[in-house]
Amino acid sequence: MVQKSSYPVYENMQYRRCGKSGLKLPVLSLGLWHNFGRDDDYAKSRKIILKAFDLGITHFDLANNYGPPPGEAEITFGKILRKDLAGFRDELVISTKAGYYMWPGPYGEWGSRKYLIASLDQSLKRLGIDYVDIFYHHRPDPDTPLEETMTALDFAVRQGKALYAGISNYNADQTRLAAKILRELGTPCLIHQPRYNIFDRWIEERLLGALKDEGIGCIAFSPLAQGILTDRYLHGVPRDSRAARDFSFLKPRDITEEKLAQVRQLNNIAQRRGQKLAQMGIAWILRHENMTSVVLGASQVSQLEENVDTLKNMAFSHEELAEIEAILAG
Ligand SMILES: NC(=O)c1ccc[n+]([C@@H]2O[C@H](COP(=O)([O-])OP(=O)(O)OC[C@H]3O[C@@H](n4cnc5c(N)ncnc54)[C@H](OP(=O)(O)O)[C@@H]3O)[C@@H](O)[C@H]2O)c1
Numbered sequence: 027m028v029q030k031s032s033y034p035v036y037e038n039m040q041y042r043r044c045g046k047s048g049l050k051l052p053v054l055s056l057g058l059w060h061n062f063g064r065d066d067d068y069a070k071s072r073k074i075i076l077k078a079f080d081l082g083i084t085h086f087d088l089a090n091n092y093g094p095p096p097g098e099a100e101i102t103f104g105k106i107l108r109k110d111l112a113g114f115r116d117e118l119v120i121s122t123k124a125g126y127y128m129w130p131g132p133y134g135e136w137g138s139r140k141y142l143i144a145s146l147d148q149s150l151k152r153l154g155i156d157y158v159d160i161f162y163h164h165r166p167d168p169d170t171p172l173e174e175t176m177t178a179l180d181f182a183v184r185q186g187k188a189l190y191a192g193i194s195n196y197n198a199d200q201t202r203l204a205a206k207i208l209r210e211l212g213t214p215c216l217i218h219q220p221r222y223n224i225f226d227r228w229i230e231e232r233l234l235g236a237l238k239d240e241g242i243g244c245i246a247f248s249p250l251a252q253g254i255l256t257d258r259y260l261h262g263v264p265r266d267s268r269a270a271r272d273f274s275f276l277k278p279r280d281i282t283e284e285k286l287a288q289v290r291q292l293n294n295i296a297q298r299r300g301q302k303l304a305q306m307g308i309a310w311i312l313r314h315e316n317m318t319s320v321v322l323g324a325s326q327v328s329q330l331e332e333n334v335d336t337l338k339n340m341a342f343s344h345e346e347l348a349e350i351e352a353i354l355a356g
Pocket residue numbers: 056057058059060087088164194195219246247248249250251252253254256257258266267268269304305321322323324325326328329330332333
């Protein structure tokens with residue numbers, strides 16, 4: 027039996043305001059993309075979620091397609107909500123998304139109103155709740171008018187099935203347009219979820235500026251490059267790692283010698299800071315004042331505990347930042 031302490035330790039977590047909204051998010055959120063599917067050990071998944079909440083991680087990030095099979099992460103989370111977290115709904119922020127393939131035929135993916143509204147209803151059923159806190163459009167749709175997609179998000183909020191609207195994987199121009207449409211509809215865009223980590227810095231050029239101008243919060247996904255920015259792969263590909271799993275977007279071929287050489291150098295800086303590389307990678311993202319949160323994945327409770335310890339050392343010297351830049355520049 028997993029023990030959940032009667033109350034999360036809120037004072038050990040930091041919370042940042044999401045853009046110009048009234049909502050605060052923990053600087054560390056937990057994502058359920060991997061490790062919460064049908065073939066994963068339910069007891070372990072449950073332990074990770076309960077530990078996260080105990081540590082003050084109040085925000086859980088889901089999507090319709092997380093599993094495998096798609097939908098299964100929402101089912102797992104819904105079960106834990108009912109069995110272990112009943113009575114805590116008002117202390118939790120639960121997010122879900124729609125955009126990627128969910129069911130066959132012309133209405134099962136992308137950004138039509140038809141798809142988004144049906145998908146949210148399905149997500150609520152799987153989760154066993156009346157509303158999610160944040161409903162995201164998961165990826166831009168090149169063929170559906172943006173007005174239609176944003177009107178669908180606004181409708182979800184007006185129906186009371188979502189409290190806030192968000193977007194993910196939109197570039198800077200798409201974001202500014204989406205923000206304008208949502209503002210005119212009366213449902214401001216709360217948050218943007220892009221990929222961001224030491225190895226993938228596309229948001230720095232224009233997106234971060236757009237988010238600041240628009241008062242939209244930012245939550246970085248894959249902050250540890252799916253595990254590459256940790257000490258996980260320093261001595262080969264462990265059998266229980268994401269890169270070794272069948273259902274995974276991280277392949278052993280992605281962990282190149284060139285990447286590993288950089289990881290080793292970054293690891294040296296982390297050691298000098300008295301930190302694990304994962305912790306330094308998280309702190310590096312949160313150095314941006316406007317970064318509301320990072321959404322972490324975890325396959326073990328110990329990873330979560332280690333990552334929360336990041337909060338003990340978040341500051342960087344100019345020299346350390348310059349050294350990181352130099353490593354990346356090769
Ligand atoms: N919006 C989008 O399009 C989108 C796309 C992708 C992800 N996301 C969201 O972002 C979340 C996080 O993505 P992600 O899982 O790729 O994030 P990540 O934090 O970059 O990678 C998580 C993986 O890193 C390893 N790890 C974590 N902490 C560690 C530590 N302290 N030491 C060693 N290894 C550690 C674990 O790998 P092992 O499993 O090998 O142990 C873990 O599964 C997802 O769950 C999802 O909610 C959103």
